[in-house]
Amino acid sequence: MGQPVAFFEIISANAERARAFYTELFGWTAEADPEMGGYALVDTGAGEGAIGGGIGPSSAPGDTGVKIYMRVEDLEACLEQAEKLGGTVVVPPHDLPGDAGRTAIFTDPDGNKVGLWA
Numbered sequence: 233m234g235q236p237v238a239f240f241e242i243i244s245a246n247a248e249r250a251r252a253f254y255t256e257l258f259g260w261t262a263e264a265d266p267e268m269g270g271y272a273l274v275d276t277g278a279g280e281g282a283i284g285g286g287i288g289p290s291s292a293p294g295d296t297g298v299k300i301y302m303r304v305e306d307l308e309a310c311l312e313q314a315e316k317l318g319g320t321v322v323v324p325p326h327d328l329p330g331d332a333g334r335t336a337i338f339t340d341p342d343g344n345k346v347g348l349w350a
Contacts (some may be wrong), residue, residue, distance in 0.1 A: 238303035238349045240274075240285040243296050247272070247289035254287060262287050275284055299337070301347035307336045314338045325350075 244250035251262045251272055262272035271288035290296050304310045305327040315321065315338075322345065323337035336348045 235302045235304055237283055237300050239301040239347070240283060241299045241347065242285070242287045243290055243299070244287070245290045245296055247287060251287045267348065297345065299345045299347050301335065301349045304348050304350050307334055307348050307350045311336055313339055314340075314346075317341070319346075 234305050242250055242254065247264070247270055252262065254260055254274075255262055258276070260274050260276050262274045264270045264272045269291075270287065271286055273284035275286060276282055276285065302310075311319075311321050311325070317336045318341035321336065321338050323335075325336040325348075327334055332348050337345055338348070339345055
């Protein structure tokens, strides 16, 4: 069985503009949370079991863009396999706040960033 998409993320140098664009375009709701540095969790309106997402401000050069997060059982094993296939780890495994799990980010051979979530 394949790995499911767990989350999507849109990072922008102008997060307010990005939130306005996507909420207007797709009818999503997304309220920026000051305690999360202006990051907004997205409700796509797709109901229970829908893939969640977030829209947030850029925090480092080159981190803008759209990224998917794949749900995996073992971050380290998946990152090792990604590297064997020509990928590069850009954010090593780390804990998310609260009980949200652990995440990591790699780039594929074309430089596209892909997140992992366990």
